[in-house]
Amino acid sequence: MLSAPLSPPLMHIPDGFLSILVSVVLWIATIGIVAVSLQRVNRDLGERQVPLMGVLAAAIFAGQMLNFPVAGGTSGHLLGAALATILLGPYAAVLVMACVIGVQGLLFQDGGLLAMGANIFNMGIVGVVVTHFLYRTLRNLGSGKRWTIFVGGFASAWLGVVTASLITALELAISGTTAANIAIPAMGGVHVLIGFGEALITVGALAFLYFTRPDLLKIGEAKPAGRAVWLAGLVIALAIAVASPLASSFPDGLEWVAEQQGFLNNAHNAPYQIIPDYVFPGIGNAALATIVAGVIGTLVVGGVAFALAYARRNRSVVSN
Amino acid sequence: MHVHFLDPFHNGTSLIHRLDPRVKLVFTLAYIVTASLLPFGAWAAYVLLLAIVLSVELASELGIGYVLRRALLATPFVLAAVPLIFTVPGTLLFTFSLGAWTFTASLEGVERLLSIAFKSWVSVQMAIVLAATTSFPNLLMAMRGIGIPRLLVAIVGLMWRYIFVLVDQALRLLRARAARSGATPEMGRRVGGSIVWRAQTTGGMAGNLLMRGFERGDRIYAAMAARGYDGEVRAFPLPQVPLTQWFGLGAAIFLFALILLFSILIVG
Numbered sequence: 103m104l105s106a107p108l109s110p111p112l113m114h115i116p117d118g119f120l121s122i123l124v125s126v127v128l129w130i131a132t133i134g135i136v137a138v139s140l141q142r143v144n145r146d147l148g149e150r151q152v153p154l155m156g157v158l159a160a161a162i163f164a165g166q167m168l169n170f171p172v173a174g175g176t177s178g179h180l181l182g183a184a185l186a187t188i189l190l191g192p193y194a195a196v197l198v199m200a201c202v203i204g205v206q207g208l209l210f211q212d213g214g215l216l217a218m219g220a221n222i223f224n225m226g227i228v229g230v231v232v233t234h235f236l237y238r239t240l241r242n243l244g245s246g247k248r249w250t251i252f253v254g255g256f257a258s259a260w261l262g263v264v265t266a267s268l269i270t271a272l273e274l275a276i277s278g279t280t281a282a283n284i285a286i287p288a289m290g291g292v293h294v295l296i297g298f299g300e301a302l303i304t305v306g307a308l309a310f311l312y313f314t315r316p317d318l319l320k321i322g323e324a325k326p327a328g329r330a331v332w333l334a335g336l337v338i339a340l341a342i343a344v345a346s347p348l349a350s351s352f353p354d355g356l357e358w359v360a361e362q363q364g365f366l367n368n369a370h371n372a373p374y375q376i377i378p379d380y381v382f383p384g385i386g387n388a389a390l391a392t393i394v395a396g397v398i399g400t401l402v403v404g405g406v407a408f409a410l411a412y413a414r415r416n417r418s419v420v421s422n
Numbered sequence: 423m424h425v426h427f428l429d430p431f432h433n434g435t436s437l438i439h440r441l442d443p444r445v446k447l448v449f450t451l452a453y454i455v456t457a458s459l460l461p462f463g464a465w466a467a468y469v470l471l472l473a474i475v476l477s478v479e480l481a482s483e484l485g486i487g488y489v490l491r492r493a494l495l496a497t498p499f500v501l502a503a504v505p506l507i508f509t510v511p512g513t514l515l516f517t518f519s520l521g522a523w524t525f526t527a528s529l530e531g532v533e534r535l536l537s538i539a540f541k542s543w544v545s546v547q548m549a550i551v552l553a554a555t556t557s558f559p560n561l562l563m564a565m566r567g568i569g570i571p572r573l574l575v576a577i578v579g580l581m582w583r584y585i586f587v588l589v590d591q592a593l594r595l596l597r598a599r600a601a602r603s604g605a606t607p608e609m610g611r612r613v614g615g616s617i618v619w620r621a622q623t624t625g626g627m628a629g630n631l632l633m634r635g636f637e638r639g640d641r642i643y644a645a646m647a648a649r650g651y652d653g654e655v656r657a658f659p660l661p662q663v664p665l666t667q668w669f670g671l672g673a674a675i676f677l678f679a680l681i682l683l684f685s686i687l688i689v690g
Contacts, residue, residue, distance in 0.1 A: 116496045117454045117549070118542030119503070125458070140573055149653030152573070153646060154639040156580025157588075161635030163581070164588035165628045168596065170620040178621055180628050189632065201574075201581050208561065209430050209553050211496060211546050216454045279538050280502045281509035302618060306625015307632065315633055395466035399473030406477040 113181075113270060114206065114221055117214030121277040128273070129219030135227050136200050142193040155194065159201035162186055166202075168303070178299025183229035183266075184237075184259035185304050188251075189311070189318060192234040192331045199226030220273055224266045228338055233262035235335020251312065251319065252305050259304035260297040265339060267293035268346045275349055286350035428589060430553045438482035438551065443560040444567035444660075445667045449674055450552045454545045456678040460685050462537040467685035468544070474677075475547045482555050489550050496546040503538045507531040558582050567660055576655040584638070591634060595627045 120128075144151050162182040169177040182202070186195035200222045206212035213221040236258035244250030271289040275282035311318050433439075438446070453474070460467050479486050512530030519525070556564070558579075565575050603615075603623075643651075 114499075116499050116542045117545035118458055118538055118540075119499065120458070122455065122458050136574070137571070140571060144573065149647070149651060150639075150643045151653075152576045152580055152655070153642040154636075155577045157584050157639035157642060158632070158635050159577065159581040160584040160588045161631050163585055164592040165631050167589065167592045168624050168627050168631070170617075170624040172617060178617075178624070180624070182628075185628065185632065197574075197577070201578050204578065205581065205585070208549075209558075211492070211549050211553065214454065214542075214545060215451060215549055216458055216545075274502055278534075279506070281505035284505035284509070285502060299621060302621030303625040303628055306622040307629035308625075309622070310626040310629030311633060314629075315636075318633065318636060391466040392469060395469040399469045399476075402473045403476045403480065406480045410480055410483075 113225060113267065114203075114213030115217040115224075115270065115274070116211075117216050119214075119274060119277065119279045120217050120220055121279075122216075124273050124277050125216045125220060128223045129216075132200070132219040132222045132227065135196060136222070139193040139196040139200075143197055146193075155197055155201070158186070158190070158194075159198045159205075162198055163202045163205065170299075170303075172299065178303065179296070180303045181225065181229070181263060181300055183225060184233045184255065184262045184300065185307050187230045187233040187262075188237055188255055188258070188304070188308065189321060191321070192230050195230045195234075196226055199230060202226075220270075224270045224273070228269050228342075229262040229266040231331055231335045232265045232339050233258040233335075235332050235339065236261050238332055248312075251308055255308045256301045256305050260301040261339065263297035263300045264290065264293050265342050267296075268342050269338075272342070272346060272349060282349045286346045290346065428586065429558070430550075431557050432484055432488075432554045433557075434483055434555065436481060436483040436555070438478060438555045441555075442661075442663045442667050443556050443564035445663060445671050446552055446556055447561075447564040447568060449671055450548050452675050452678055453548045456682060457541045457545050459682055460541065463533045464537075464685035467681050468537070468540050470681050471544050472540075475544050475551075478548065478551055482551050484551065484554050489547050489554075492550050493543060493547045496542060497539075499542070500535075500539045503535050506535050506538075510534055563660060566657070572655045572657065580642075584642075587638075588631065588635065592627075592631060595630065599623065599627065 143155065147154060162185075165180050165182050165185075169179050171177050183195065183199050186198050189195075190198065203213065203222045203226055204218060207215060207218045207221065237254040240254035240257060241250045244253070267289045268286065271280070271282070271285045274280040274285055308319070453471070457471055460471075476486065479489050507527045508525045508531060510528055510531035512528035515527040515529050515532060517524060517526045553561075562575050562579050565578070566572060
């Protein structure tokens with residue numbers, strides 16, 4: 103009941119939608135970036151790291167329940183990556199978002215376990231890095247004036263959501279589980295609107311904090327995150343801007359590209375063709391195999407049910 | 423504390439509840455990896471995977487109905503795979519026109535969509551069983567067991583303790599807003615100003631929540647420091663995994679490998 107408003111739709115990828123290659127590559131990238139963030143934040147906060155990061159992760163998790171009605175039964179949600187980035191700086195924000203997405207996946211099945219690396223990467227890392235890059239750039243352009251907090255907050259929250267959704271669609275297309283020419287415009291289009299909700303909420307939150315606890319807005323500023331994150335943001339934003347329209351012109355998904363490059367054949371088909379046209383001993387075709395598997399499966403489930411019922415009966419006899 | 427029902431853990435004494443949490447976590451991951459490695463359309467192997475997850479559900483005594491109902495939550499994402507029906511080339515199934523476009527559905531596309539939906543469905547069921555039969559402290563132990571840094575595990579542990587407090591706070595904020603902006607049950611009647619105004623109000627609530635988070639974090643740190651916390655995360659050494667469970671896990675992974683091999687031989 104509660105888990106429905108906990109997450110905005112179509113961003114948490116469940117298991118089964120990403121190819122193993124995409125999942126593993128993104129898990130490795132995520133582990134590396136989270137490890138670096140863990141060290142950086144530990145250096146900055148020291149022993150305050152555990153309580154502060156823990157409670158703020160809980161606050162973002164709870165904050166994702168806040169919504170406002172838009173029209174026709176839809177509602178705007180807070181994702182929180184932009185707000186966390188602006189308030190805490192990119193490293194702490196990556197850490198907080200990784201905890202939020204991890205708990206959502208592990209406990210509430212909001213996003214899969216094998217797909218968790220990708221989910222943290224999309225919402226936690228891409229969202230944070232792009233937000234940081236744009237916010238910092240706008241703040242510097244406006245030479246740190248007050249209005250740049252709000253304009254920067256609005257634009258960077260919007261761009262963070264849109265890039266995160268585009269990269270999600272790209273990953274699905276590369277995995278061959280959706281058609282790039284439909285998914286990328288659809289995901290992008292929906293999140294252009296969702297992004298406005300996120301941007302408005304982020305500005306509202308920044309305004310609230312600016313007038314009540316302006317000192318909190320200085321925490322993120324105090325730690326200039328360095329050129330590396332800024333550059334990464336620029337590269338990611340540009341790469342997604344170039345890759346997604348390019349990808350969406352291939353109706354057949356990115357598999358078409360993969361086939362042209364030949365790596366799909368190497369990655370997918372080769373291991374399956376070790377024994378070409380091999381027929382399983384005694385089992386003529388796939389339909390028959392499915393029937394045999396169905397019989398075996400039914401026997402297994404029936405056997406477990408029988409064993410449990412038997413064990414339970416024994417237990418009740420003992421307790422009597 | 424009003425939101426204790428947020429905790430997916432169901433207390434019990436079943437075989438699955440009693441398994442070592444590390445064994446459960448690795449088993450669940452191995453199952454999900456197997457499901458996602460299976461080729462599209464390997465229905466024989468899918469049926470075996472379904473039999474495995476149903477057996478685990480039976481053995482966990484959670485009630486299959488409970489797991490299946492929760493598994494429905496993940497279904498909206500299947501929408502993302504629907505375009506495949508029309509884009510995967512193959513045997514013609516049907517065509518229809520919508521304005522200027524003509525859609526051609528292929529048998530292979532439908533099979534791929536059903537395969538993805540099925541894989542996702544059985545994977546989420548296994549993840550539900552894991553979360554429902556393992557208490558949170560045990561999940562933390564499993565996370566440590568598979569090598570997640572202690573510091574990160576400590577942050578997640580503290581987060582879980584305060585999630586209930588902060589979700590309660592968020593619910594209070596939502597209730598206060600509902601009480602003050604005149605919600606009406608009447609359909610189609612807009613209340614509470616323009617969209618921008620509503621969004622800004624929600625933003626204020628989010629800012630409020632984060633501010634309280636900061637302040638609470640500081641107080642918790644002060645309390646921890648007063649009790650001797652020095653930044654070092656100390657934890658009991660992990661207990662040994664019983665030998666029988668090692669064998670069980672090994673056998674399960676061997677079985678998954680057999681299913682993979684079997685499906686590749688049949689479909690490949």
